[in-house]
Every structure is written in structure tokens, then in C-alpha cells.
Amino acid sequence: MASRTKFDEVKTLHDIEERFETVQILNEEGKIVNDSLMPDLTDEQLQEMMRRMVYTRILDQRSISLNRQGRLGFYAPTAGQEASHFALEKEDFILPGYRDVPQLIWHGLPLEQAFLWSRGHVDGMKGIEKLNILPPQIIIGAQYVQTAGVALGIKKRGKKAVAVTYTGDGGSSQGDFYEGINFAGAFKAPAVFIVQNNQFAISTPRSVQTAAKTLAQKAVAAGIPGIVVDGMDPLSVYAAVKRARERALAGEGPSLIETICYRFGPHTMSGDDPTRYRTEDLDNEWARKDPLVRFRKFLEQKNLWSEEQENGTIEQAKEDIKAAIKKADNAPKQKVTDLISVMYEELPQTLKEQYEFYQAKESK
Known part of the structure; x- marks a missing residue:
């Protein structure tokens, strides 16, 4: 019999992947299936979670309707991913992708500014330095590198806060993704990296993104914890983010969280047709896992949610949106000089010349 070598003692890929089973607290029927992981939330906090998800839907x-009317510009639908917006504090810094505008709104960004951002207006992100947010990142995965830097800055300043970022499963294939988690891990920067695995990077299915069984296991190479959670279960996501935040504040470094979810709509409203790469059966399968449906069942069983509360939230959302789009419509028309003036703290000579040229034209 051949003698054993050091290579025989190396952990197999299967051994590693077995550590990344999907964590679930609340099942599709609204039943708690893992009491030991249930976060300590008051009735009011549970109701607020539901209110936010209904409002976001x-x-x-x-x-989507405003985009089709030509009253919004770029828009990436968010339905199906509402469970990802919890367990953060106002002092935390959010670095979003383009599908993460709701997180910014719940962090304090006025609705009308979100609408202006969609239109490409400079006032869309005006004053965001007071909110601890960056504008939604259009370059796929670039926010991961930025998050590592922001988190290191938080650490160097001794602040009790974390930097939180999001990307999709497609974003985890980008080089910036690996550089960001590796840098943050090396310096134990207080970051929480979230991958919202909604199964498709535009039309590319997750199954051909990587040979890895999970995206969370990519944390192993960066020497940081990784976890997979049911991304349609608000309680699982809340518990995972809360724990990751606690680790970061305790100086234990960053974490990577993969949330298994599904986007019910197209990738963006810019011509994507999901019926070309997704089946009706697949859509129906995920519709049964809808985070709003299961959380509504859970709260109703505890007598914490009613049709009246839901309808009130829906009407409030509609009123807020109507008022916000009116404000956005009434915003001053953007000028070329407005755009140039916010590009650099100190304009280079070429832009100074352009600014002066357009300033002269606009003054006529």
C-alpha cells in the first residue's frame, strides 16, 4: 500500500464547501425553523421591518411606471431583494451598487434626490457627505475596493462604525471584488461585504459565473468569515448582518455574506427582457419564496400586522412618491457648468477652459 503524503492531509474542496450551508430562520410558510438564531427584536422593530419592505416594493x-413614462432615467428593479436592508446604524457608511437605492433612502437620502440621481442630475447626490453614503456605483464591483478604503479610514479614525457594501452574483466575478475583501481582511478593516445572489448577472446564470458551490466560500481565500443565508428571509439577513457588524466593531475584521435571493423584474429598465433567459416555472418557484409574503404570514400569526397597516403603508408610499417626483420635476434644469463644477475639488486647466466657455454661453 502506498504511503500517505502531506498532500493526502490537505482539506478537500468538498470539506470546505460543507461549511457553507444556507442559514434560514423563517421558512416560506412564515414559521420559525431555527430558534437559536432568532434575533432579539421588539414587536415594533418587526413591524418596522415589514413597513420598510412594503414601502420598498x-x-x-x-x-418602473415612472421610468416607462419617461420621468425617470436609469432604473434597476429591486423587487425580491427587500430583505437586505436591515441591521445598520446611521453612523455606518453605505457604498451601494446601482440596485441599492432603497438602502440609501432608509439611510436618509430624500426620495426626490433619488429620482434626480436616476435622471443624472447633479443635485441627486447633493449633501450626501452628511449621510455617510456614496452615490450608487455603476462600475460592477468597484464599490468593494472603495469599501475596503472607507473601512480602513473608519478604523484609523477610531470611529465605532462599519462600511457596508453590496453587489450581485455577477459582481463577485470581478477583480475588484477579490481585491476589496483581501485588502480589508489583511488590515482587519471594519467592513461588511454583501453579495445579493439573485441568480442572474443580467442574463448570465449564476451556475456559469464560477465553479464554486457558493459565493460565500470565496471568503476563505481572504482569511475572513463567510456565510450563506436565505436572502428571502429578513430575519436571517438581519441576524447575519448584525453579527458581522458586531465582529467588525470588536476589531475582528470584515465578513462576507451571500444572500440567496431573486430579482422578480428585469435587470434594468434599459431593454432587458428576462423572459429570454428565465422560465415561467422558475419565476413561480421564487414567487412562493417572496420575502413580503412569508414575513406577512409570520407577523399575522403574532397579531402584529393587519390589512389596515399594509394598506396604510401603501398609501403613504404612494403619497410620498407623488410629492417627491413633483419636487424632482420642479428642480432647476441642470446646466453644463453645474456638471463641470462638481467633478473635481480643483478643476484642471482643460476643464477650467470648458467651464468658462459654457459659462459665457449660459449667461447670454
Whole structure:
């Protein structure tokens, strides 16, 4: 019999992947299936979670309608991913992708500014330095590198806060993704990296993104914890983010969280047709896992949610959106000089010349 070598003692890929089973607290029927992981939330906090998810779903529906009317510019639908918006504090810094506008709104960004951002107006992100947010990143995965830097800055300043970022499963294939988690891990920067695995990077299925069984296991190479959670279960996502935040504040470094979810709509409203790469059966399968449906069942069983509360939230969302789009419509028309003036703290000579040229034209 051949003698054993050091290579025989190396952990197999299967051994590693077995550590990344999907964590679930609330199942599709609204039943708690893992009491030991249940976060300590008051009734009011549970109701607020539901209110935010309902509000966000209405915001998504109305934003799609506004886009089709030509009243919004770029828009990436969010329905199906509402469970990802919890367990953060105001002092935390959010670095979003383009599908993460709701997180910014719940962090304090006024609705009308979100609408202006969609239109490409400079006032869309005006004053965001007071909110601890960056504008939604259009370059896929670039926010991961930025998050590592922001988190290191938080650490160097001794602040009790974390930097939180999001990307999709497609974003985890980008070089910036690996550089960001590796840098943050090396310096134990207080970051929480979230991959919203909604199964498709535009039309590319997750199955051909990587040979890895999970995206969370990519954390192993960076020497940081990784976890897979049911991304349609608000309680699982809340518990995972809360724990990752606690680790970061305790100086233990960053974490990587993969949320298994599904986007019910197209990738963006810019011509994507999901019926070309997704089946009706697949859509129906995921519709049964809808985070709003299961959380509504859970709260109703505890007598914490009613049709009246839901309808009130829907009407409030519609009123807020109507008022916000009116404000956006009434915003001053953007000038070329407005755009140039915010590009650099100190304009280079070429832009100074352009600024002066357009300033002269605009003054006529």
C-alpha cells in the first residue's frame, strides 16, 4: 500500500464547501425553523421591518411606471431583494451598487434626490457627505475596493462604525471584488461585504459565473468569515448582518455574506427582457419564496400586522412618491457648468477652459 503524503492531509474542496450551508430562520410558510438564531427584536422593530419592505416594493412598482413614462432615467428593479436592508446604524457608511437605492433612502437620502440621481442630475447626490453614503456605483464591483478604503479610514479614525457594501452574483466575478475583501481582511478593516445572489448577472446564470458551490466560500481565500443565508428571509439577513457588524466593531475584521435571493423584474429598465433567459416555472418557484409574503404570514400569526397597516403603508408610499417626483420635476434644469463644477475639488486647466466657455454661453 502506498504511503500517505502531506498532500493526502490537505482539506478537500468538498470539506470546505460543507461549511457553507444556507442559514434560514423563517421558512416560506412564515414559521420559525431555527430558534437559536432568532434575533432579539421588539414587536415594533418587526413591524418596522415589514413597513420598510412594503414601502420598498411600492417604490419599485412606481419607479418602473415612472421610468416607462419617461420621468425617470436609469432604473434597476429591486423587487425580491427587500430583505437586505436591515441591521445598520446611521453612523455606518453605505457604498451601494446601482440596485441599492432603497438602502440609501432608509439611510436618509430624500426620495426626490433619488429620482434626480436616476435622471443624472447633479443635485441627486447633493449633501450626501452628511449621510455617510456614496452615490450608487455603476462600475460592477468597484464599490468593494472603495469599501475596503472607507473601512480602513473608519478604523484609523477610531470611529465605532462599519462600511457596508453590496453587489450581485455577477459582481463577485470581478477583480475588484477579490481585491476589496483581501485588502480589508489583511488590515482587519471594519467592513461588511454583501453579495445579493439573485441568480442572474443580467442574463448570465449564476451556475456559469464560477465553479464554486457558493459565493460565500470565496471568503476563505481572504482569511475572513463567510456565510450563506436565505436572502428571502429578513430575519436571517438581519441576524447575519448584525453579527458581522458586531465582529467588525470588536476589531475582528470584515465578513462576507451571500444572500440567496431573486430579482422578480428585469435587470434594468434599459431593454432587458428576462423572459429570454428565465422560465415561467422558475419565476413561480421564487414567487412562493417572496420575502413580503412569508414575513406577512409570520407577523399575522403574532397579531402584529393587519390589512389596515399594509394598506396604510401603501398609501403613504404612494403619497410620498407623488410629492417627491413633483419636487424632482420642479428642480432647476441642470446646466453644463453645474456638471463641470462638481467633478473635481480643483478643476484642471482643460476643464477650467470648458467651464468658462459654457459659462459665457449660459449667461447670454
